[in-house]
Amino acid sequence: MTGYILKRLVSAIPVLLGISVIVFLIMAMIPGDPATAILGSYATPENVEKLNRDLGLDQGLVARYFIWLGNMLQGDFGRSFALNRPVLDEVLDRFGATLILAGTSFVLCSLLGIAAGVISAARQYGVADKAITFVVLLGISIPSFFLGMMMILVFAVQLRWFPVSGMWPIYGDRNLGVLLEHLAMPAFALSVVATGVIARLARSAMLEVLRQDFIRTARAKGVRERQVIWRHALRAAMVSIIPILGIQAGFVLSGAVYIEMVFQWPGVGRMLVDAILKRDILLVQGGVVFIAACYVIFNIMVDVAQALLDPRIKT
Amino acid sequence: MMAFFRLLARNRLALAGLVVIGIVVVLALITPLLPLADPDVTDTPNRFQPMFSAGALLGTDHLGRDLLSRLMWGTRLSLAMGFAAAVIAAVLGSAIGIIAGFYGGRTDNVIMRGVDMLMAFPYILLALAIVAALGPGLMNALIAVAAVNVPFFARNIRGITVGIAHKEFVDAARLAGMRNREIILAEVLPNVLPVIVIAMSTTVGWMILETAGLSFLGLGSQPPQADLGSMLGEARSALITNPHTSIVPGAMILVIVMGINLLGDGVRDALDPRLKSGALSRPMPATTVDRDGPAPAARTDSLLDIADLRTEFRVRNRVYKAVGGVDLHVEKGECLGIIGESGSGKSVTALSVMGLVASPPGVITGGAVHFDGQDLVGARYEVLRSLRGRRVAYIFQDPQATLHPLYKAGDQLIEAIRTHEDVSREAAHRRAISLLKSVRIPNAESRMESYPYEMSGGMRQRVGIAMALANDPDVIIADEPTTALDVTVQAQILSVLSDLRRERGLAIIFITHDFGVVGQLCDRVAVMYAGRIVEEGPTAAVLRSPQHPYTSRLIDCVPTLGGGQRRLAAIPGLPPVVDRLPHGCAFADRCDKAQAECRAGSIALAPTEPARKVRCLFPEVAKERSA
Numbered sequence: 001m002t003g004y005i006l007k008r009l010v011s012a013i014p015v016l017l018g019i020s021v022i023v024f025l026i027m028a029m030i031p032g033d034p035a036t037a038i039l040g041s042y043a044t045p046e047n048v049e050k051l052n053r054d055l056g057l058d059q060g061l062v063a064r065y066f067i068w069l070g071n072m073l074q075g076d077f078g079r080s081f082a083l084n085r086p087v088l089d090e091v092l093d094r095f096g097a098t099l100i101l102a103g104t105s106f107v108l109c110s111l112l113g114i115a116a117g118v119i120s121a122a123r124q125y126g127v128a129d130k131a132i133t134f135v136v137l138l139g140i141s142i143p144s145f146f147l148g149m150m151m152i153l154v155f156a157v158q159l160r161w162f163p164v165s166g167m168w169p170i171y172g173d174r175n176l177g178v179l180l181e182h183l184a185m186p187a188f189a190l191s192v193v194a195t196g197v198i199a200r201l202a203r204s205a206m207l208e209v210l211r212q213d214f215i216r217t218a219r220a221k222g223v224r225e226r227q228v229i230w231r232h233a234l235r236a237a238m239v240s241i242i243p244i245l246g247i248q249a250g251f252v253l254s255g256a257v258y259i260e261m262v263f264q265w266p267g268v269g270r271m272l273v274d275a276i277l278k279r280d281i282l283l284v285q286g287g288v289v290f291i292a293a294c295y296v297i298f299n300i301m302v303d304v305a306q307a308l309l310d311p312r313i314k315t
Numbered sequence: 316m317m318a319f320f321r322l323l324a325r326n327r328l329a330l331a332g333l334v335v336i337g338i339v340v341v342l343a344l345i346t347p348l349l350p351l352a353d354p355d356v357t358d359t360p361n362r363f364q365p366m367f368s369a370g371a372l373l374g375t376d377h378l379g380r381d382l383l384s385r386l387m388w389g390t391r392l393s394l395a396m397g398f399a400a401a402v403i404a405a406v407l408g409s410a411i412g413i414i415a416g417f418y419g420g421r422t423d424n425v426i427m428r429g430v431d432m433l434m435a436f437p438y439i440l441l442a443l444a445i446v447a448a449l450g451p452g453l454m455n456a457l458i459a460v461a462a463v464n465v466p467f468f469a470r471n472i473r474g475i476t477v478g479i480a481h482k483e484f485v486d487a488a489r490l491a492g493m494r495n496r497e498i499i500l501a502e503v504l505p506n507v508l509p510v511i512v513i514a515m516s517t518t519v520g521w522m523i524l525e526t527a528g529l530s531f532l533g534l535g536s537q538p539p540q541a542d543l544g545s546m547l548g549e550a551r552s553a554l555i556t557n558p559h560t561s562i563v564p565g566a567m568i569l570v571i572v573m574g575i576n577l578l579g580d581g582v583r584d585a586l587d588p589r590l591k592s593g594a595l596s597r598p599m600p601a602t603t604v605d606r607d608g609p610a611p612a613a614r615t616d617s618l619l620d621i622a623d624l625r626t627e628f629r630v631r632n633r634v635y636k637a638v639g640g641v642d643l644h645v646e647k648g649e650c651l652g653i654i655g656e657s658g659s660g661k662s663v664t665a666l667s668v669m670g671l672v673a674s675p676p677g678v679i680t681g682g683a684v685h686f687d688g689q690d691l692v693g694a695r696y697e698v699l700r701s702l703r704g705r706r707v708a709y710i711f712q713d714p715q716a717t718l719h720p721l722y723k724a725g726d727q728l729i730e731a732i733r734t735h736e737d738v739s740r741e742a743a744h745r746r747a748i749s750l751l752k753s754v755r756i757p758n759a760e761s762r763m764e765s766y767p768y769e770m771s772g773g774m775r776q777r778v779g780i781a782m783a784l785a786n787d788p789d790v791i792i793a794d795e796p797t798t799a800l801d802v803t804v805q806a807q808i809l810s811v812l813s814d815l816r817r818e819r820g821l822a823i824i825f826i827t828h829d830f831g832v833v834g835q836l837c838d839r840v841a842v843m844y845a846g847r848i849v850e851e852g853p854t855a856a857v858l859r860s861p862q863h864p865y866t867s868r869l870i871d872c873v874p875t876l877g878g879g880q881r882r883l884a885a886i887p888g889l890p891p892v893v894d895r896l897p898h899g900c901a902f903a904d905r906c907d908k909a910q911a912e913c914r915a916g917s918i919a920l921a922p923t924e925p926a927r928k929v930r931c932l933f934p935e936v937a938k939e940r941s942a
């Protein structure tokens with residue numbers, strides 16, 4: 001297994017390089033003089049000259065890429081001029097909040113989605129199946145930001161069950177209970193679309209598996225139906241569900257942008273939107289590379305989980 | 316094409332989606348013609364008018380602009396943006412996919428590497444990066460959303476193109492001297508176009524959501540112009556005080572996207588042939604029972620007594636009568652062979668006993684299966700379940716498919732034991748090892764830890780047998796357990812079974828199409844044809860002097876053990892299709908001796924010698940066979 005993990009880590013290197021090239025190329029599309037664009041209203045002649053030196057902006061595209069890559073490998077993602085602090089510090093400060101939000105959502109959508117899909121498949125064409133199918137359709141059709149706003153109206157303003165927005169109260173203690181109160185609505189709103197997608201896939205994966213011979217074998221053994229569904233069938237269906245979980249993790253991680261805006265969640269997503277509106281190019285660039293890299297690492301974990309589940313994957 | 320639309324029309328939800336989308340699109344198209352207020356004229360004194368106020372049906376927004384008018388214009392813009400993004404993504408992505416798929420080799424490699432890289436990004440993040448570089452704005456948001464969807468099209472279309480690029484008509488075009496560009500335009504493009512259109516229709520909903528999302532963040536359409544997303548974004552600050560300004564555009568996005576999704580699902584279902592055939596339905600825990608008469612009483616005090624069993628498959632409006640009234644019985648310690656060609660109903664008979672016929676489409680429509688004084692047909696599921704594996708166990712045909720691929724052999728055995736007996740895991744583990752030893756598996760201890768894919772076919776079937784033995788059952792039903800194995804392994808498995816039977820006093824129902832196997836193992840044999848038993852009797856007697864012409868043919872086919880599989884086709888003709896059984900003898904079309912009477916009416920299974928029965932008007936006369 002260690003060998004497999006190492007192999008997957010090594011194979012991630014070209015992907016990470018590819019990601020850095022893509023981000024670099026996108027940022028190279030910025031019209032006009034890069035230093036002036038990056039500095040914006042801070043573009044004094046000294047600043048422009050210093051930046052040109054630091055980032056090699058006066059050199060060719062290839063040289064610039066390698067300078068940028070070299071700096072990043074040393075932990076230097078550049079400096080945000082709008083915030084006047086290193087990009088990496090800002091990203092790391094914000095990333096925790098996004099991780100809590102997206103992580104919770106991911107767990108939520110995996111559990112809910114798989115459960116809904118399994119129940120739907122086990123009760124195919126029954127009332128539960130039809131109800132789930134309809135709710136799922138609604139879930140994948142509603143924009144998460146609209147859902148979030150409606151949840152604020154109903155559950156925060158009308159019913160007063162949850163705070164309207166933010167991650168922590170302005171005054172008062174910061175403990176787990178308070179965090180969960182603030183987290184409940186945004187995490188749910190963020191998970192809804194992914195839950196729907198996972199539920200659909202889990203349902204069809206389960207239907208596929210339930211028709212297989214080894215399910216009949218389990219039934220012929222007298223195994224209880226609940227175990228046939230939740231152990232035998234689900235275990236086999238997970239092989240095709242897990243890759244989808246990986247893809248949905250990407251949607252949850254990047255979809256956090258909308259939810260962070262709606263719920264004033266102090267995460268990377270909101271930072272990125274602010275940075276884009278302020279034309280804080282280096283902050284955007286650093287933030288995007290950082291999140292994309294995290295996602296690549298996460299996908300390696302997904303692959304490892306898959307290998308642990310399916311002994312047929314050669315380790 | 317018409318059939319497709321008819322199918323779509325039958326799906327009421329899809330039709331509803333089509334209607335909704337149709338209305339929205341038409342309204343969006345005629346918006347400029349409608350007598351609406353100017354969407355961009357601000358009137359601050361009249362800001363936040365509620366819904367249904369005079370002059371503003373949906374009220375006004377934070378700048379006093381008419382919400383209805385803004386909604387209509389915003390819908391128009393959102394639809395246009397989503398559609399444009401879909402077209403751009405489809406055109407670029409398909410072009411890339413066709414080039415990669417058509418030229419193959421290094422071109423394909425380089426392009427697809429790039430596509431994979433793009434797909435390694437969390438989706439929305441890439442769009443954000445593009446907008447960051449180009450700057451916020453309607454066109455830039457459009458470009459960003461289109462760009463992030465290009466890889467999706469490229470990958471799908473490439474797959475289709477690879478398939479087409481190797482078809483004969485492409486080769487023919489090449490030989491005819493057409494240039495690559497001409498071939499792509501004339502031969503490839505028309506073939507991938509339907510796929511592109513379908514992919515577009517399923518993604519346009521996403522694109523509308525994504526462009527609205529970017530506008531919501533303030534990165535798309537810029538004021539005063541507004542699409543649905545930026546309307547929602549602007550209304551957000553007044554969400555609590557004036558919720559209707561948020562609800563109006565948000566609900567519109569929901570309606571549009573839901574309509575598109577409903578329609579898309581309908582299209583997908585209409586195009587998926589598996590849904591039509593009902594092949595996607597899952598079998599229930601026990602076969603459905605729908606008996607149209609009273610259950611026949613047990614006629615004998617046999618261990619297992621099958622009386623007038625009828626099982627059919629209902630696939631849409633056709634009915635296949637797989638088992639058409641079968642009577643059988645097995646005594647304690649006896650081995651009964653059921654033999655017949657595939658499709659004769661022998662497996663369905665066997666599976667009906669414990670309600671294991673896949674249902675839907677299978678239904679038991681009549682008869683009874685008496686076991687130990689109770690009728691299993693129509694028994695409660697919990698009763699069936701507690702008997703399954705404990706008193707009546709199964710061994711199935713293909714051990715590759717019948718063992719769970721992801722559980723260790725040992726764990727599957729332990730589960731079989733612990734399902735019916737409340738023993739500790741350790742005790743079950745010890746018993747599992749001794750079970751593996753009893754089916755002569757070498758290194759039983761280490762085999763416990765093996766996964767099915769790590770074993771040979773014969774080894775897996777031994778595990779299957781060990782699992783059937785786990786709870787010391789009274790009856791084992793073996794459904795062609797040796798068919799998937801090669802001849803030497805077959806012989807080993809048969810000898811394991813025959814030893815176990817002697818040691819444990821097991822009753823075995825052995826289903827096969829091979830008379831050689833029957834001769835080696837079974838005391839009695841029943842021959843099935845077209846869902847009914849045509850001959851029954853002691854194995855030795857039937858082998859020596861078959862009375863039904865079909866039996867006689869089957870025996871002629873089998874010179875040696877295990878050789879039967881290949882030679883069975885030697886009987887001319889095919890078994891009848893069981894949804895259109897002929898009147899009278901089902902074998903008549905293939906029988907040399909068929910007379911007019913044979914087709915006149917149903918023929919009874921009549922006793923001939925003691926303990927022998929045959930369903931034939933002109934049974935073969937006993938002639939001594941030379942081996």
Ligand code: SF4
Binds near residue numbers: 863865900902
């Ligand atoms: S009943 Fe007639 S057709 Fe049928 S097997 Fe006997 S002889 Fe042949």
